[in-house]
Amino acid sequence: MGQVLLRFFPKYEPQPRAILHRFAARAGIGIVDALTFELDHAVGATTMVPAIWGKAQGGAFHHLAHHCADVAACFEALIATNAFHARLSRAAGHALDDVTVSRLAVFCFLHDIGKLHPGFQAKAWPQTHGLSLHGHTGEGLSLLLRGEPRGIADSILRQRLLGWGDAETVTNLLEAVFAHHGTPVRHDWVHAEGWGSGGPHGYDPQREASAIGKLLPIWFPAAYRDGGTPLSNAERFQHLFCGLVALADWLGSNRAVFPFVAELDPGYMEIARAKAQHAVRAVGLETAAWREKLSREPLFSDIAPERSPRPAQAVIGQCAIAEPLVILEAETGAGKTEAALWHFARLFQAGVVDALYFAVPTRAAAKQLHGRVNVAMTHLFGDGAPEAVLAIPGYLRSGDHDARALPDFAVLWDDDPTEEARLARWAAENARRFLAAPVAVGTVDQAMLGALQVKHAHLRAASLSRSLLVIDEVHASDPYMTAVQSALLEGHLAIGGHAMLMSATLGSEAREKWLKGRRARAPAFEAAAQIPYPAVWRKTGGMIDVPMDQRGKDVQIRLAPGWTAEIAAREAIAMAQAGARVLMIRNTVASALAAFEAVQAMGASRLLWQVTGNCALHHSRFAPEDRALLDDQVEIALSKDPERRPSGGVIVIGTQTLEQSLDICADALVTDLCPADVLLQRIGRLHRHSLQRPLGFECAICVVLSPERGLDHLAAPAFENGIGVLRDGGGVYRNLHACELTRRMIEEHPLWTIPAMNRLLVEGATHPERIEALNVEKGQAWAGYWANVYGKDLADAQAGRLMRLPVDEPFGDLQFPGDDQRIRTRLGAEGARIPLAPGTMGPFGQAISSLICPAHWRVTLPAEPVQATTDGTGALVMEVGERRLRYGRQGILHGVKHD
Numbered sequence: 050m051g052q053v054l055l056r057f058f059p060k061y062e063p064q065p066r067a068i069l070h071r072f073a074a075r076a077g078i079g080i081v082d083a084l085t086f087e088l089d090h091a092v093g094a095t096t097m098v099p100a101i102w103g104k105a106q107g108g109a110f111h112h113l114a115h116h117c118a119d120v121a122a123c124f125e126a127l128i129a130t131n132a133f134h135a136r137l138s139r140a141a142g143h144a145l146d147d148v149t150v151s152r153l154a155v156f157c158f159l160h161d162i163g164k165l166h167p168g169f170q171a172k173a174w175p176q177t178h179g180l181s182l183h184g185h186t187g188e189g190l191s192l193l194l195r196g197e198p199r200g201i202a203d204s205i206l207r208q209r210l211l212g213w214g215d216a217e218t219v220t221n222l223l224e225a226v227f228a229h230h231g232t233p234v235r236h237d238w239v240h241a242e243g244w245g246s247g248g249p250h251g252y253d254p255q256r257e258a259s260a261i262g263k264l265l266p267i268w269f270p271a272a273y274r275d276g277g278t279p280l281s282n283a284e285r286f287q288h289l290f291c292g293l294v295a296l297a298d299w300l301g302s303n304r305a306v307f308p309f310v311a312e313l314d315p316g317y318m319e320i321a322r323a324k325a326q327h328a329v330r331a332v333g334l335e336t337a338a339w340r341e342k343l344s345r346e347p348l349f350s351d352i353a354p355e356r357s358p359r360p361a362q363a364v365i366g367q368c369a370i371a372e373p374l375v376i377l378e379a380e381t382g383a384g385k386t387e388a389a390l391w392h393f394a395r396l397f398q399a400g401v402v403d404a405l406y407f408a409v410p411t412r413a414a415a416k417q418l419h420g421r422v423n424v425a426m427t428h429l430f431g432d433g434a435p436e437a438v439l440a441i442p443g444y445l446r447s448g449d450h451d452a453r454a455l456p457d458f459a460v461l462w463d464d465d466p467t468e469e470a471r472l473a474r475w476a477a478e479n480a481r482r483f484l485a486a487p488v489a490v491g492t493v494d495q496a497m498l499g500a501l502q503v504k505h506a507h508l509r510a511a512s513l514s515r516s517l518l519v520i521d522e523v524h525a526s527d528p529y530m531t532a533v534q535s536a537l538l539e540g541h542l543a544i545g546g547h548a549m550l551m552s553a554t555l556g557s558e559a560r561e562k563w564l565k566g567r568r569a570r571a572p573a574f575e576a577a578a579q580i581p582y583p584a585v586w587r588k589t590g591g592m593i594d595v596p597m598d599q600r601g602k603d604v605q606i607r608l609a610p611g612w613t614a615e616i617a618a619r620e621a622i623a624m625a626q627a628g629a630r631v632l633m634i635r636n637t638v639a640s641a642l643a644a645f646e647a648v649q650a651m652g653a654s655r656l657l658w659q660v661t662g663n664c665a666l667h668h669s670r671f672a673p674e675d676r677a678l679l680d681d682q683v684e685i686a687l688s689k690d691p692e693r694r695p696s697g698g699v700i701v702i703g704t705q706t707l708e709q710s711l712d713i714c715a716d717a718l719v720t721d722l723c724p725a726d727v728l729l730q731r732i733g734r735l736h737r738h739s740l741q742r743p744l745g746f747e748c749a750i751c752v753v754l755s756p757e758r759g760l761d762h763l764a765a766p767a768f769e770n771g772i773g774v775l776r777d778g779g780g781v782y783r784n785l786h787a788c789e790l791t792r793r794m795i796e797e798h799p800l801w802t803i804p805a806m807n808r809l810l811v812e813g814a815t816h817p818e819r820i821e822a823l824n825v826e827k828g829q830a831w832a833g834y835w836a837n838v839y840g841k842d843l844a845d846a847q848a849g850r851l852m853r854l855p856v857d858e859p860f861g862d863l864q865f866p867g868d869d870q871r872i873r874t875r876l877g878a879e880g881a882r883i884p885l886a887p888g889t890m891g892p893f894g895q896a897i898s899s900l901i902c903p904a905h906w907r908v909t910l911p912a913e914p915v916q917a918t919t920d921g922t923g924a925l926v927m928e929v930g931e932r933r934l935r936y937g938r939q940g941i942l943h944g945v946k947h948d
Contacts, residue, residue, distance in 0.1 A: 099173045101257045103164055104302065104309065110173065111309035113164050114261050118268065118318050120294075120301035121158035122325035125150065127293055127300075129326075130335050132403035132515030139545035140289045141281035149278055151271035152213050153222075157294050158269070160226050162205060162261075163189025165254045168243050178249055186234045190227045194220060198244045204258035206265055209273060214280035217859075222280060224861045225291035229298045231504035233863045260313065268318040285544055287860035292511025296485060299508070300328055303475070305468060331472035333435055333487035336403045342430050347394035352425050353387050360596040362388040364585045367593070370399045373542050374588035376550045376563060380804035381709075381733025383583060383598060385551045386418065389519045390425045392549055396517055402547055404516040406484055408493040412441050413669070414521070414710035417680065419490040423448055426488055438476055440483035440491025443882055443899070444673075447477040481505045484512035493520055493534065499854070500537035502865045506854050510540065518548040522709065523563065524555050524726050528842040531559075532849025535567060540856050542588075553733060554726030554807065556815040564588055567846075574818040582808040597805065602736050604749045604801045608792065609719075612754035612770060614643035617719055618651055620752045624717045625656045625698035628743035629750075630687055632715035633702045634731050636723060636771025636781055638668045642939060645702045658686050658701040661893045663938060667703030670940035672897035680711060687713035689738035698743075707734065714738045716746040721770060722755040724787035725794065725814035729807060753795055760789050764827070764834040774834075778841050785834060786823050790814040883929055884914040892923055892938045900936055908932055 099105070103116030127133050128150055138144050145153075163169065168183030193210070196202040211219055227234045247253050266273040301307060306328040310317065329335045349358040349366060358366060361379040365388040368375055375392065379385055389407065396402045407422060409415050416439065423437040436448030445452035445460060452462040452474075460478045462471070476486035483489055484499065496518060499509035518541055520534065538548055550563060557580065558571035564586060571577055583595035609616055621631045621644075635641040645666045648657055657664040660682045667679050686701055688694040689712065707713070708730045714737040720728065735749040736742075756762075756769070763773040763785055771781035772788050782788060791814045801810070813819060824832040855863065883900045891897040902908040909930035917925040917936075924937030934941060 292507035618647035
């Protein structure tokens with residue numbers, strides 16, 4: 050007995066459903082649902098043959114036309130929002146009328162039309178079909194660009210679509226639509242073959258295309274009216290449209306909002322539109338409800354209740370709403386974070402932006418800031434405030450709630466939320482969606498991925514376009530990062546976006562480039578050093594002088610006679626024994642560890658910072674859970690609150706992880722020599738708050754560790770304790786000239802008045818005239834060193850510009866390189882994240898889930914969680930690929946290859 054086949058014909062065709070049911074009953078075939086029929090074979094096997102499908106999951110199917118309708122409806126709902134409509138109009142060069150929006154929705158609808166191909170539909174058929182399997186993006190592009198096969202292309206009204214703009218415009222927009230999976234479709238992947246075979250199941254793509262084509266003018270009537278404004282061929286419009294199609298596809302593929310409907314329903318479009326509007330509101334892409342809560346322009350107290358704005362904050366509150374770019378230069382502790390949040394509140398209330406992305410240099414800084422931003426949103430919006438998303442890959446945190454990843458991309462939240470609450474956290478559940486959150490705090494690289502030729506760049510950039518982009522500490526970037534950030538900012542502003550940059554120590558050369566472009570030059574040194582500080586700079590409105598904060602401070606600063614671990618330890622011990630709470634910041638983990646061991650060797654372990662009953666230090670090489678514990682404990686040890694702050698002397702030793710984001714307040718600082726802008730960041734941890742100080746420390750004290758023989762030996766070039774150039778051209782502080790100029794200013798000025806001297810100190814160490822004068826004085830060795838470093842900087846900056854997403858070029862010319870991972874790695878991302886077996890206990894007595902290795906160790910990411918053992922010291926030991934790792938209270942200190 051041969052196979053019995055029953056195919057369901059949708060109800061828009063003449064075959065009545067009742068006839069099919071009667072036929073099925075006579076044949077003894079049970080109908081499972083409107084999409085799938087059970088087929089009984091003589092051998093007793095059971096197979097399932099779906100009708101035309103666009104989405105499939107767990108044996109259920111969603112009709113192709115329905116999924117396309119879901120995505121098109123989401124696009125319409127996105128474009129109806131305040132900011133997205135403004136951004137797309139700005140990119141197009143004119144306001145978008147109803148006809149234009151409807152035609153763009155049709156383009157969006159057709160994003161998956163390649164799934165008509167029999168080779169795609171066969172993925173759900175029994176394996177006896179005998180067809181070659183196909184994808185759908187190249188197939189869809191072939192159908193609409195080439196018009197092949199012609200009958201199917203004509204059935205979906207291709208000729209009408211071609212009349213909505215010139216050939217180049219339509220081509221570029223179609224290329225943008227079919228890049229919705231994150232990368233442009235390579236033209237050698239475009240497939241025109243295989244459309245004629247329907248396989249053994251009677252599938253007819255021509256019939257299905259005709260059915261869909263008949264619905265298009267009914268579902269999108271405005272699009273098919275005669276006339277209308279031709280679609281824009283502006284390059285930025287094409288690229289933004291691509292990102293919005295991708296965002297609509299992500300949202301329209303959410304089965305929780307769009308449950309599968311297998312049988313084609315001619316009235317489905319209105320259902321999809323209603324669900325799309327709900328989805329856009331629920332996930333926070335439509336923000337009108339929150340805006341309605343702000344009946345007036347927000348005050349500073351709406352962000353920080355019972356507090357008055359400080360000078361820098363007050364000036365930000367005076368900036369015009371229409372100002373696209375604001376740069377705030379103010380000392381550490383001046384309240385830049387709250388100033389940025391107030392700026393966002395004002396822009397949001399005015400309808401200029403719909404979201405906030407707060408970008409900081411490091412993961413630790415993002416985790417520290419996240420809670421503050423979340424509290425501020427609660428103050429601003431009250432009940433029902435948007436939860437701030439922590440935008441760090443590998444973490445799932447929204448507001449005060451955490452989640453863990455489950456198989457098949459599922460997520461389990463710790464508060465068992467309702468479906469509506471889950472939808473509100475949609476952006477938090479996947480790193481690609483972070484920038485779609487109404488409020489997010491994360492690392493700057495998450496935003497930068499929207500400006501690079503990497504997968505999903507357009508999705509990220511489009512999601513970010515509606516946000517106020519805040520970048521904190523813009524000075525802390527290498528040339529490659531600066532070039533990428535510049536491209537990001539340029540693209541963001543060009544389509545009407547808004548941004549705010551912040552720095553405690555921004556040199557005039559860097560500032561001019563941010564404001565006027567990469568070819569801008571710094572003013573002369575004498576003029577630059579006289580520019581007021583603090584200050585607010587506006588792209589179109591010039592500078593605003595900020596009144597000096599009355600909480601300035603004097604710092605007694607001097608050079609130590611060397612920078613060995615023993616010298617560092619002696620300096621810190623002497624001050625701690627006098628009752629000071631001493632912060633020691635070293636340039637490398639190795640130097641921090643050496644100083645830590647030197648203090649112990651000198652019998653002063655009791656003065657070292659204690660965590661869970663034993664000595665500890667602070668750097669980046671700790672498990673995330675332990676790092677959070679260390680952050681909390683160091684904020685207690687150096688607390689601004691006298692009741693929380695322990696009495697007596699203490700020494701806290703760490704690296705650059707201590708110089709920003711943490712709210713710590715030390716009496717004295719021991720630090721390695723570094724460029725003046727970085728040194729000022731470290732000094733910002735001194736006397737941050739008004740507290741009773743130990744005798745002799747009423748004035749802040751800073752001791753700078755510097756090589757006894759000077760820096761000439763590093764111009765060879767060489768590398769020592771974070772300063773100079775490594776053999777591969779890298780390094781921590783490669784600007785040897787800035788370090789030497791900083792060393793001289795310490796000698797010349799034993800008392801630094803902060804922030805009154807900030808401008809002089811930064812310009813004195815970084816201005817091009819000062820560097821050139823040093824080259825003349827020092828001779829060929831230093832001039833050669835600078836030429837090498839400057840040349841590498843130029844090459845790095847050029848590499849950044851070459852890898853930028855070319856949003857000012859036609860979309861049809863775009864082809865991504867094949868080194869996506871290398872491009873991402875250059876952002877300075879952390880190394881391999883090593884998952885640990887559940888229940889692994891760390892050296893601080895708490896469970897840890899993973900370890901993050903330094904990128905330069907090149908540890909291979911394991912496929913399964915690693916099982917660690919404990920050695921005699923209580924440290925964890927584990928085998929990862931070719932390396933043996935050891936993790937203890939001093940962090941991950943070993944990454945040596947096996948013998």
